[in-house]
Amino acid sequence: MSGLLMPKADDATMSRRPDIVTALRAIVPGEGVVDATNAMRVFESDALTAYRQLPLVVVLPQTVAQVSRILKYCHENNVKVVPRGSGTSLSGGALPLEDAVLLVMSRFNQILEVDYPNRVAVVQPGVTNLGITKAVEHEGFYYAPDPSSQIACSIGGNVAENSGGVHCLKYGLTANNVLGLEMVLITGEVVRLGGKHLDSEGYDLLGLMTGSEGLLGVVTEVTVRILQKPATARALMVGFPTSEQAGKCVADIIAGGIIPGGMEMMDRPAIHAAEDFVHAGYPLDVEALLIIELDGPVVEVDHLISMVEAIAYKNGASTCVISQSEEERMAFWAGRKAAFPAVGRISPDYLCMDGTIPRKELPKVLAGMRELSEKYGLRVANVFHAGDGNLHPLILYDANIPEELHKAEDFGADILRLCVKVGGVLTGEHGVGVEKRELMPEMFNEIDLNQQIRVKCAFDDKHLLNPGKVFPQLHRCAELGRMHVHRGQVPFPEIPRF
Amino acid sequence: MTIFTPKTEDEIVEAVQWALSENAPVEVVGHGSKRNLGRPLQTEHTIALSEYSGVTLYEPDELVLSAKAGTSIVELETLLAEHGQAFQFEPMDYGPLLGQAAGQGTFGSLLATNLCGPRRLKSGSARDHVLGVRVVSGRGELFKSGGRVVKNVTGYDLSKGMANSWGTLGIATEITFKVLPAPETETTLVVRGLADDEAARAMAIAMGSSGEVASAAHLPLNVSGRVIDGDLKGDASTLLRLEGFAPSVNDRAAMLKGLLASAGTIVEVAGDTSHKLWQQIRDVIPFADGTEHPVWRVSMVPMEAYKLVASLRMGAAVDAFYDWQGGLVWLRMEGEPEAEAVRALIKKYGGGHATLVRASTSVRAALPVFEPQPAPLAALSKRLKQQFDPSGILNPGRMVAGV
Numbered sequence: 001m002s003g004l005l006m007p008k009a010d011d012a013t014m015s016r017r018p019d020i021v022t023a024l025r026a027i028v029p030g031e032g033v034v035d036a037t038n039a040m041r042v043f044e045s046d047a048l049t050a051y052r053q054l055p056l057v058v059v060l061p062q063t064v065a066q067v068s069r070i071l072k073y074c075h076e077n078n079v080k081v082v083p084r085g086s087g088t089s090l091s092g093g094a095l096p097l098e099d100a101v102l103l104v105m106s107r108f109n110q111i112l113e114v115d116y117p118n119r120v121a122v123v124q125p126g127v128t129n130l131g132i133t134k135a136v137e138h139e140g141f142y143y144a145p146d147p148s149s150q151i152a153c154s155i156g157g158n159v160a161e162n163s164g165g166v167h168c169l170k171y172g173l174t175a176n177n178v179l180g181l182e183m184v185l186i187t188g189e190v191v192r193l194g195g196k197h198l199d200s201e202g203y204d205l206l207g208l209m210t211g212s213e214g215l216l217g218v219v220t221e222v223t224v225r226i227l228q229k230p231a232t233a234r235a236l237m238v239g240f241p242t243s244e245q246a247g248k249c250v251a252d253i254i255a256g257g258i259i260p261g262g263m264e265m266m267d268r269p270a271i272h273a274a275e276d277f278v279h280a281g282y283p284l285d286v287e288a289l290l291i292i293e294l295d296g297p298v299v300e301v302d303h304l305i306s307m308v309e310a311i312a313y314k315n316g317a318s319t320c321v322i323s324q325s326e327e328e329r330m331a332f333w334a335g336r337k338a339a340f341p342a343v344g345r346i347s348p349d350y351l352c353m354d355g356t357i358p359r360k361e362l363p364k365v366l367a368g369m370r371e372l373s374e375k376y377g378l379r380v381a382n383v384f385h386a387g388d389g390n391l392h393p394l395i396l397y398d399a400n401i402p403e404e405l406h407k408a409e410d411f412g413a414d415i416l417r418l419c420v421k422v423g424g425v426l427t428g429e430h431g432v433g434v435e436k437r438e439l440m441p442e443m444f445n446e447i448d449l450n451q452q453i454r455v456k457c458a459f460d461d462k463h464l465l466n467p468g469k470v471f472p473q474l475h476r477c478a479e480l481g482r483m484h485v486h487r488g489q490v491p492f493p494e495i496p497r498f
Numbered sequence: 499m500t501i502f503t504p505k506t507e508d509e510i511v512e513a514v515q516w517a518l519s520e521n522a523p524v525e526v527v528g529h530g531s532k533r534n535l536g537r538p539l540q541t542e543h544t545i546a547l548s549e550y551s552g553v554t555l556y557e558p559d560e561l562v563l564s565a566k567a568g569t570s571i572v573e574l575e576t577l578l579a580e581h582g583q584a585f586q587f588e589p590m591d592y593g594p595l596l597g598q599a600a601g602q603g604t605f606g607s608l609l610a611t612n613l614c615g616p617r618r619l620k621s622g623s624a625r626d627h628v629l630g631v632r633v634v635s636g637r638g639e640l641f642k643s644g645g646r647v648v649k650n651v652t653g654y655d656l657s658k659g660m661a662n663s664w665g666t667l668g669i670a671t672e673i674t675f676k677v678l679p680a681p682e683t684e685t686t687l688v689v690r691g692l693a694d695d696e697a698a699r700a701m702a703i704a705m706g707s708s709g710e711v712a713s714a715a716h717l718p719l720n721v722s723g724r725v726i727d728g729d730l731k732g733d734a735s736t737l738l739r740l741e742g743f744a745p746s747v748n749d750r751a752a753m754l755k756g757l758l759a760s761a762g763t764i765v766e767v768a769g770d771t772s773h774k775l776w777q778q779i780r781d782v783i784p785f786a787d788g789t790e791h792p793v794w795r796v797s798m799v800p801m802e803a804y805k806l807v808a809s810l811r812m813g814a815a816v817d818a819f820y821d822w823q824g825g826l827v828w829l830r831m832e833g834e835p836e837a838e839a840v841r842a843l844i845k846k847y848g849g850g851h852a853t854l855v856r857a858s859t860s861v862r863a864a865l866p867v868f869e870p871q872p873a874p875l876a877a878l879s880k881r882l883k884q885q886f887d888p889s890g891i892l893n894p895g896r897m898v899a900g901v
Binding site for chain 2 (some may be wrong): 051100116117119140141161162164167168169172173175177185186189190191192193195196197199200201202203204205207208210211213223228229230231251252254255256257258259296297298299300303304356357358359385386389390423424425426427428429430431440443444447448449450451452454455456457458459470
C-alpha cells in the first residue's frame with residue numbers, strides 16, 4: 001500500500017490471529033468466517049481500488065446476536081473492526097486493515113416489512129438501495145435517494161455515507177429519508193434510534209450516525225420513508241454559449257420558485273466526450289449544457305416546463321429541446337450518465353473529484369480550473385449537479401508518462417482547495433474515507449476536528465471501529481482526493497457512475 | 499446572580515469560560531420564551547443571546563440563510579417572505595400554548611428544540627434543513643461544522659447533532675439553514691364527520707396517493723370548532739393541505755375529492771383562511787386556553803396513534819387532535835398528566851415518544867418531561883454530553899435530571 005499511512009498494525013493482535021479466528025468461528029459457524037488468503041482477496045479493497053490490504057480475517061454474520069457477540073469480543077480483546085456493506089465506497093471507507101476483523105454485512109439482505117399506510121419499509125442493511133424500490137414499485141412507491149451505484153450499494157452503506165443522488169435538491173439525502181436504525185455499539189450493546197415515528201426524544205443520534213462512515217456503530221436494521229412515484233417526468237436539454245449564462249439560468253429557475261427533480265450541467269469537454277460516445281444528440285457548439293428534469297402531476301410538469309423554457313431563452317439559451325416522450329427523456333440522460341466512461345475513452349487515465357461549491361461560484365471555479373489546467377498541462381472535463389452545487393471534475397492524464405499521476409493529484413488537491421476557498425466543501429457525496437482525510441485541515445481547524453473526534457469517543461472510546469478513516473493521521477502523505485481510473489478499468493465496471 | 503448578554507462571539511466564549519472557571523452552571527436562553535418548556539433549571543447565572551442578533555448571509559438564489567442565534571424568528575420569516583421564500587419546516591410558535599405572546603422565539607431555538615410544523619411528513623423538521631453551525635461548547639471552545647451547501651459529507655454532521663439538544667451540548671452562535679420557495683397557492687380539503695380511526699385511514703390513503711399532500715391533520719368534533727373563528731364547528735374535520743402552483747393544486751384537489759368521495763362530505767378552505775388554519779394547528783391554538791392543564795406532544799406511528807387516544811379516554815378526561823397524518827398527537831389532560839399511562843400505551847401501540855410540553859413548574863420538575871430512554875441509549879447520550887460539556891455547566895438537567 002504505497003503512500004497511504006494507516007494506523008500501525010498491532011503485533012500482539014497479529015500474533016493472536018489463530019485465537020481470534022477460533023473465537024469468531026464459535027460465534028458464526030460454517031462459512032461465515034473466512035481466513036484463507038485467496039478467499040479474502042475479494043475483500044481487499046472497495047471501489048477505491050488504488051488501495052488494497054488483506055484483512056486479519058473476514059466474518060459474515062447473519063443475525064444481530066452474532067454482530068453483538070463479535071463486537072463485544074473485539075471490544076473486550078482490543079481487536080479493531082472494519083465494517084463493510086457492498087464495498088462500493090469511492091473514498092476507501094471499507095478499506096481493510098491488516099490487524100482488523102472485516103465485518104461484512106452482506107448476509108443481512110432481507111426486506112423485513114413494507115408498511116404502506118405508514119409509508120415506511122423496514123429492511124436489513126445489506127439490501128441494495130435499488131432493492132428497496134424494487135420491493136415497493138408494484139404499489140407505485142419508491143425510495144427517493146438514488147446514488148449512481150444504486151444497483152449495487154447497500155442501504156447500510158448509504159447510511160454510513162449519507163448518500164445523495166441526482167434528485168437530492170428536491171427529495172433530500174439519505175439523512176432526510178431514514179426514520180430509524182437499529183445498531184450495535186462496539187461494546188455489543190444493541191440500541192434503536194427512531195422508528196416508524198418521527199424525530200427523537202433526545203439528542204439526534206440518528207443524525208450523527210448518518211454519514212459517520214462506519215466509525216460510530218454497526219447498523220443492523222434501517223427504517224426508511226417510501227414515497228409515491230411522481231405521476232410523470234419530463235426533461236429539457238438546454239445549451240448556452242457561456243457557463244455564466246447557464247449558471248444564471250439555474251439561479252433564475254430557483255428564484256422563480258421552481259425546484260426541479262434534477263438539474264445537471266456539463267462543460268464543453270464533457271459534452272463532446274459524451275456525444276462522441278453515445279450520440280445523445282447534444283449540441284456541440286455550446287460551452288455549457290443543462291439537463292433539467294421536472295417531475296410530479298402531469299398538469300404541474302407541463303406548467304413548469306413552459307416556465308423553465310422561458311427562463312432559459314431569457315438567459316440566452318442557444319438551443320432548448322423539450323422531451324416529448326419517455327424515450328427522448330432517457331436519451332437526454334444517456335449522455336450525462338455516460339460522461340465518466342466517455343471521458344475514459346479519450347484519456348488513458350482520469351481522476352474523479354467530488355467537491356461542492358455555492359452555485360453562484362461556478363464561473364469562478366471553472367475559470368480557476370482552466371488556469372490550473374494550463375499550469376499543470378492536463379485537461380479537465382466537468383459534470384456538475386447544478387441544483388445542489390456538487391461538482392465532479394474529471395482530470396485526464398496518462399499514468400505511463402512519468403510524473404503525470406503526481407501532477408494530476410496536485411491538480412486535484414488544488415481544485416478541492418479552490419472549492420473550500422469559495423465557501424464549498426471537500427466532498428459532496430463520496431465521503432472522506434482514507435482518500436481525503438489529509439485534506440480535512442483545509443476545512444477544519446484543530447478545535448473543529450477535536451470536537452468531531454470527541455463524538456467518536458462517546459461511541460467508541462477505544463477507537464476500535466474503522467480506525468484510520470475520516471481523520472488526518474499524524475503524518476501527511478501525498479495522496480489526495482480522487483477516484484483512480486486506469487485504462488478504463490473502472491472499479492465495479494458494471495455499475496454506472498455519474 | 500449574573501446575566502450575560504454577549505454582543506459578540508468572543509463574549510459568548512468568554513462567558514462560558516467564566517462559567518467554567520467559577521464552576522458555575524448557566525442557563526442558556528434567547529429571549530427566554532421557552533423557559534416553561536422542558537425541565538426547569540436551578541442555575542444562578544444566565545447567558546442570554548438576545549443581543550447577539552442579525553442576518554450574516556442571505557442569498558435567495560442560493561437558497562441559503564445564516565443568522566446569529568439571538569435573531570428574532572419572526573423578523574427572519576418576514577425577510578424570507580419578502581423574497582417569496584420560507585423555512586419549509588414551518589417552525590411552530592409555543593408562545594400561545596404556554597400563555598405568552600406569540601412571536602418571541604429566537605433563531606437558536608429552531609435547532610436547539612428542533613422545531614417543525616404540519617409539513618413535517620413531507621418536508622422534515624429543523625434538523626433536515628440545517629447546513630452548518632458555529633458552536634461554543636461547554637469546554638469554552640468555538641467550533642464549526644457543516645457549511646453553506648446542501649450536499650456535504652465532510653466529517654460528522656455535528657449540525658444535526660445540535661438538533662433537539664436544548665442548549666446542553668453547546669451554544670450555537672450562528673446557524674445556516676437551507677431555505678426554499680414559499681408555495682404559490684394553497685388550499686385545504688376538509689372531510690367532515692370522520693371518527694378518529696376512519697380519519698387515520700382516509701389520511702393514509704391521501705398521503706399515499708399521487709396528490710402530494712403537504713399536511714394531513716384530524717380535529718375531532720370537540721376540537722374542530724376551536725380554529726378559524728369556529729368555521730369548522732359542528733362536525734369532526736379531517737384536513738388535507740395542498741400546496742404549489744395553482745394548476746397543479748386544482749388538479750390534485752379534484753383527484754383527491756374523487757379518491758375520498760365515499761369517505762364523507764368534502765368542503766374546501768382556500769387561500770388565506772387555509773394558511774391561518776394550518777398556523778393555528780401548528781401552534782396548538784385549540785389548547786391555548788390560558789391554563790396550566792397538562793399538554794402532551796406525542797410522536798407515534800400514524801396508524802397506531804388513535805388507539806392511544808381511545809384507550810386514554812376510557813380512564814381519563816382528555817382532549818386530543820392529530821397532525822402528521824395522525825402521527826403527532828396533541829393531548830390535553832383535564833386532570834393529572836397520567837405520564838405512566840400515556841407512556842405505557844405508546845409502548846403498547848408501536849412505540850414513539852411523549853414530551854410534556856405544558857405543566858406547572860413543580861410537575862415538570864417531578865416528572866420526566868422527555869421520554870426516558872432505555873439504559874444503553876441513556877448512557878450513550880450521557881457520554882455525548884460529557885464530550886461536549888464535561889463540567890456540566892450548560893443547561894444542566896434541562897432534558898434529563900442529573901445530565
